[in-house]
Amino acid sequence: MAGGILVIAEHLDGKVAPSTLELIAAATSLRVERHGVRLVVFGHGVKELADHLAGYTVDVLVAEHPLLAEYTGDAYVQAVRGIVESTNPRLVLIAHTAQGYDLAPALAGAMDLPVLTNCLAIDLQEGRLVAARRILNEKVHVEVEVRSDRPIVVTMRPGATPPQGTGRGTMSVTEVPVSIDPAAVRVKFVRMERPEVADIDLSSADVIVSAGRGIQKKENLRLVEEFAKAIGGVVGASRPLTDLEWLPKTRQVGQSGKTVRPKLYVACGISGAMQHIAGMKDAGLILAINTDPTAPIFEVAHVGFVANVLELLPAVLKELKAG
Amino acid sequence: MALNLVVCLKQVPNPDLQFQVAPDGKDIKREGLNYKVNGADEYALEEAVRLKEKHGGRVVVLTLGPKRTEPMLREALAKGADEAVRVAYDDPAAFDVGKNARILAAAIRTLPHDLVLTGVQSDDYAYSATGGLVAGLLGLPHASVVTRVAVHDGDLEVACELEGGLERVVALPRPALLTIQFGANTPRYAPLPAIMKAARQPIKEIGPAALGLPGWDAIPLPYAFGVVRLSPPVAKGHAEMITGPIPEQAKKLAQLLREKGFVRR
Numbered sequence A: 001m002a003g004g005i006l007v008i009a010e011h012l013d014g015k016v017a018p019s020t021l022e023l024i025a026a027a028t029s030l031r032v033e034r035h036g037v038r039l040v041v042f043g044h045g046v047k048e049l050a051d052h053l054a055g056y057t058v059d060v061l062v063a064e065h066p067l068l069a070e071y072t073g074d075a076y077v078q079a080v081r082g083i084v085e086s087t088n089p090r091l092v093l094i095a096h097t098a099q100g101y102d103l104a105p106a107l108a109g110a111m112d113l114p115v116l117t118n119c120l121a122i123d124l125q126e127g128r129l130v131a132a133r134r135i136l137n138e139k140v141h142v143e144v145e146v147r148s149d150r151p152i153v154v155t156m157r158p159g160a161t162p163p164q165g166t167g168r169g170t171m172s173v174t175e176v177p178v179s180i181d182p183a184a185v186r187v188k189f190v191r192m193e194r195p196e197v198a199d200i201d202l203s204s205a206d207v208i209v210s211a212g213r214g215i216q217k218k219e220n221l222r223l224v225e226e227f228a229k230a231i232g233g234v235v236g237a238s239r240p241l242t243d244l245e246w247l248p249k250t251r252q253v254g255q256s257g258k259t260v261r262p263k264l265y266v267a268c269g270i271s272g273a274m275q276h277i278a279g280m281k282d283a284g285l286i287l288a289i290n291t292d293p294t295a296p297i298f299e300v301a302h303v304g305f306v307a308n309v310l311e312l313l314p315a316v317l318k319e320l321k322a323g
Numbered sequence B: 001m002a003l004n005l006v007v008c009l010k011q012v013p014n015p016d017l018q019f020q021v022a023p024d025g026k027d028i029k030r031e032g033l034n035y036k037v038n039g040a041d042e043y044a045l046e047e048a049v050r051l052k053e054k055h056g057g058r059v060v061v062l063t064l065g066p067k068r069t070e071p072m073l074r075e076a077l078a079k080g081a082d083e084a085v086r087v088a089y090d091d092p093a094a095f096d097v098g099k100n101a102r103i104l105a106a107a108i109r110t111l112p113h114d115l116v117l118t119g120v121q122s123d124d125y126a127y128s129a130t131g132g133l134v135a136g137l138l139g140l141p142h143a144s145v146v147t148r149v150a151v152h153d154g155d156l157e158v159a160c161e162l163e164g165g166l167e168r169v170v171a172l173p174r175p176a177l178l179t180i181q182f183g184a185n186t187p188r189y190a191p192l193p194a195i196m197k198a199a200r201q202p203i204k205e206i207g208p209a210a211l212g213l214p215g216w217d218a219i220p221l222p223y224a225f226g227v228v229r230l231s232p233p234v235a236k237g238h239a240e241m242i243t244g245p246i247p248e249q250a251k252k253l254a255q256l257l258r259e260k261g262f263v264r265r
Ligand SMILES: Cc1cc2nc3c(=O)[nH]c(=O)nc-3n(C[C@H](O)[C@H](O)[C@H](O)COP(=O)(O)OP(=O)(O)OC[C@H]3O[C@@H](n4cnc5c(N)ncnc54)[C@H](O)[C@@H]3O)c2cc1C
Pocket: A211, A212, A213, A214, A215, A237, A238, A239, A240, A241, A252, A253, A254, A255, A256, A257, A258, A268, A269, A270, A271, A272, A273, A274, A275, A276, A279, A289, A290, A291, A292, A295, A307, A308, A309, A310, B016, B120, B121, B145, B182
């Protein structure tokens, strides 16, 4: 049963990652010959989840094993490997999430397979996979191709493909055997740590003014704070600023921080890396201030100011005070 | 419990720059670019040096790249690495992460390693794949997006960052590979005497022959890789851009904020 596309579902705490629905859509749009698209749900006690996913117009395989109860790279690589070997797909699609970073390249390394990660779009053409990617801080678009007679492991950037919707009726759900050698599972799950809730809750703010590395010095946060206050907002930040501990971690917007949806988001000296965009792209009105007209933040912003934020903010404050 | 630590460093063009596509569309124009060490790799190096300071051992920094990477390696020596190795793979673009990782893995096989550290991603190509690939190729247990590392007698306990601030703590035996996340520590500055000393330290060079290969293209790959073309990004959307003198931009911004009702009276 060679051919087709194997999509690896991602889930945590009984919930499917939104990126999984995007992968299904990306795979389905490729119109592959023969066995089409199959979604594999790995885990323990995930039958219900699998049934739910069969509602998204995709055939589902369930691969259950006690050692898959919590994700570990070792157990997942073994389990995925078994299914890749028995089904020999053309593509193995995985989301470019923290779990995907861990799984996809290690699987490719262990099985000696080609791998292409962080793709925005993919296309299967005769004998080759063409992938569109962004490089150099999102400032350059690149298309690359891979030819291989082996399955190609691909990770897709979350948010790049609109998610698959549910269809009428459900598709098949098939249980597949998984064999895992416990001795070869060297990585052991210890515990989950959840962020403490303290400070302000950014996700409930209507107006957020976020500072990025472009503000250059911790002292300049005062300027951003003053501006935020003038427009009734709170201060958020890109990751480098919370890493530097200029602001508490609770203020970080993005993939590994908060996802926010304020009415107004002002990005001050933020380049617009995909991990930042992931947390703020759905804000009502996005303004960006950046010295670099090619900064990718301008692709999601509604209005862009090509300016030194350290000069523009004082000037705006003056304007606002003047009434 | 002295640790043999290997840190993979990548030199990348300063990502704050603006880039142009080369006439043949296969690379960016590289003349006049300035290069720096990849952001996440700085945290990987710092983590390694701290582990050495705490538990004893040696830190070897390893890069794959042309001669221009030498100042980066010397900086790493000045920050506490004991030995620097350059795999003399001179392709300035090196877009194929699978090939890069296979060469790196072959080089790491020749070095004693209890722990291999890489950055979580490179700022230029953003594959987040080198570390995982090397782990898979070498058969090492691995953990990704690591923000904390504790070394115990027989194993390691590390925290891996997930989305939204969640962290998964896992234990794994050595030898192992970890990809280190931004912010895992606070990278140090190199002290001046160390910079002067590092300027005189030798950098070991590994060519294909040292890895039993007639040339870099002889490294076996299960695929053929190609760059189709580079181009300026075509954005799905784009901001209405305001340029010009600061006072005018400030007026426009203030007016916009008033119009939209964000200015408190
Ligand atoms: C697994 C993972 C998770 C991550 N999670 C997050 C996350 O949740 N949130 C997040 O933000 N990042 C996250 N990152 C980091 C992300 O990749 C970027 O490194 C980060 O967003 C960059 O922050 P920045 O835009 O402030 O800095 P930079 O990318 O350095 O950008 C600074 C910008 O400021 C501009 N600038 C400089 N000076 C001025 C000036 N005087 N006036 C105006 N503009 C100026 C520059 O042109 C540049 O565009 C994550 C990374 C990884 C690998």
